[in-house]
Amino acid sequence: MVEAASPAGRKAAGERTRRTILEAAAKLASVEGLDGLSIGRLADEVGMSKSGLYAHFRSKTGLQLATIGAADEIFRREVVEPGQAAPPGTARVVALCEAFLSHVERGVFPGGCFFTAAASELSVRPGAVRDRVVEWVGGWLGTIQAAVAEAQERGEIRKQADAAQIAFEANALIVTANIAFLLFGDPAVLERARRGVRDRLAAAE
Amino acid sequence: MVEAASPAGRKAAGERTRRTILEAAAKLASVEGLDGLSIGRLADEVGMSKSGLYAHFRSKTGLQLATIGAADEIFRREVVEPGQAAPPGTARVVALCEAFLSHVERGVFPGGCFFTAAASELSVRPGAVRDRVVEWVGGWLGTIQAAVAEAQERGEIRKQADAAQIAFEANALIVTANIAFLLFGDPAVLERARRGVRDRLAAAE
DNA sequence: CCCGATTCAGCACGATCGTTCGTGCTCTGG
DNA sequence: CCAGAGCACGAACGATCGTGCTGAATCGGG
Numbered sequence: 001m002v003e004a005a006s007p008a009g010r011k012a013a014g015e016r017t018r019r020t021i022l023e024a025a026a027k028l029a030s031v032e033g034l035d036g037l038s039i040g041r042l043a044d045e046v047g048m049s050k051s052g053l054y055a056h057f058r059s060k061t062g063l064q065l066a067t068i069g070a071a072d073e074i075f076r077r078e079v080v081e082p083g084q085a086a087p088p089g090t091a092r093v094v095a096l097c098e099a100f101l102s103h104v105e106r107g108v109f110p111g112g113c114f115f116t117a118a119a120s121e122l123s124v125r126p127g128a129v130r131d132r133v134v135e136w137v138g139g140w141l142g143t144i145q146a147a148v149a150e151a152q153e154r155g156e157i158r159k160q161a162d163a164a165q166i167a168f169e170a171n172a173l174i175v176t177a178n179i180a181f182l183l184f185g186d187p188a189v190l191e192r193a194r195r196g197v198r199d200r201l202a203a204a205e
Numbered sequence: 206m207v208e209a210a211s212p213a214g215r216k217a218a219g220e221r222t223r224r225t226i227l228e229a230a231a232k233l234a235s236v237e238g239l240d241g242l243s244i245g246r247l248a249d250e251v252g253m254s255k256s257g258l259y260a261h262f263r264s265k266t267g268l269q270l271a272t273i274g275a276a277d278e279i280f281r282r283e284v285v286e287p288g289q290a291a292p293p294g295t296a297r298v299v300a301l302c303e304a305f306l307s308h309v310e311r312g313v314f315p316g317g318c319f320f321t322a323a324a325s326e327l328s329v330r331p332g333a334v335r336d337r338v339v340e341w342v343g344g345w346l347g348t349i350q351a352a353v354a355e356a357q358e359r360g361e362i363r364k365q366a367d368a369a370q371i372a373f374e375a376n377a378l379i380v381t382a383n384i385a386f387l388l389f390g391d392p393a394v395l396e397r398a399r400r401g402v403r404d405r406l407a408a409a410e
Numbered sequence: 411c412c413c414g415a416t417t418c419a420g421c422a423c424g425a426t427c428g429t430t431c432g433t434g435c436t437c438t439g440g
Numbered sequence: 441c442c443a444g445a446g447c448a449c450g451a452a453c454g455a456t457c458g459t460g461c462t463g464a465a466t467c468g469g470g
Binding site for chain 2: 036111123124134175176182183184195196
Binding site: 218243244245246255256259264265 | 456457458459460461466467
C-alpha cells in the first residue's frame, strides 16, 4: 500500500506504452476520425498486437475517450499555454489565435486541429464521446472569451462589446482557416484569419 | 421503398430508384460521413438488396461521387438559388448567408451542411472524392465572393476592400455557426453569425 | 411476338471490424 | 525464493465491410 513509485518498473512500463499508444491515436484520429480510428491499424502503427493494445482500454469507447484526453494534453501544451503566456489584454487574444494557427501550420496533428475534426464528425452522433467533445469546445470558447473579457477590463476593448460574440467570431476565423489550409494547402488562408482577428479586435476598441 | 411506377418504363424506373438512393445517401452521409456511409446500411434504408443497389454504381467511390452530385443539387436548390434571388449588392450577400443558415436550421441535411462535414472529413485523405469536395468548396467561396464584388461595383462596399477576405470571413461565420448549432443545439449561434456578417459588411461600407 | 437490354435479388468471397479468452512471460512484494 | 500481479500475445468469434457472379423477372424495339 505504502510503496514508492519506482520510475522504472513493470507498472511504469505499462503506463509508458499507454502514452505511446495514445499519442499515436491522437495523431491517427485527426486524420481518420475518432470513429474511423481502428484498433487493428493503431496496433500496427505502434507495433503491437491488437489484443495487447485493446487490454489497455476496456472498449473502443474507452480508447476514444482516452484519446481525447491525450489530444487535450497536446493541445494544451501546444496552444493554450503558449497563448496564455502573453500579457493579458488583446495581446493574449491574438496570441491564442496565433498559437492555434501555428499548431495547424506546424502540423502538430497531421490531420489539422484534432478537435475541429472531432466536433465536425461527432456533432450529430449521440454518446459519451460526443459529450466530451462538446464539453471541450465549450471550454475552448470560454478560454478565448475570458481573454476578451480581460481586454475589456483593461479598456483595450470597449465595455459595451459582446465578449462572447467576439470570441465566437475569432474562433470561427481560425477553425475555418484550419480546414481551408488543409483543403487548399495554401498558408495564405492562415494570414486571412490573422487579419480578420486583428480587424475584429480593432473594430471593438 | 421502391414501388409504384407512375411514369411507366423500365428505364425510367431505374432512374427513379437511383434518385431515391442518392437522396437517402446524401442525408445519411451528412450524418455518418462519406466514408462511414456503408452500402449495406444504405440498402436497408431504401429497402433494397445490397447488390441491387451496388449495381447502380460501379464502386463505392462511384457512389460517393454520385452522392456529392445529389447533395450539390439539393444545396443549389435550397441555398444558392434562394440566395441569388435577392437583388445584387450587400442584400445578396446577406441573402446567401441567410439561406445557408436557414437550410441548417430547417435540417435540410440531418447532419447539418453536407459539404462542411465532407470537407472536414476528407481534407487530408487524397483521392477523387476529396478532389471533388475541394472543387466544390472553391466554387461556393467564389459564389460569395462574386456577390461581394457586385456590392463593390454598386458602391455598397468600398472599392479598396478585399472581396476574397470578406467572403472568407462571412463563410467562416456561417459554417462555424453550423457546427456550433449541431453541437449545442442552440439557435442563438445562428444569430451570432447573422450579426457577424452584418457587422462585417457594415464595416466595409 | 420474341430478342436483347436492364433492373434487382441471392449468394458467396476475402478482409477487417470490435471483442473475448486462454496462455505465457517478466517483474514485484512478502 | 516463491506466489501473484500485470503486460502482451495468438487465435478465434460473429458481424459487417466492399465487391463480384448468376439468374429471374420485366420492359422496349424490331
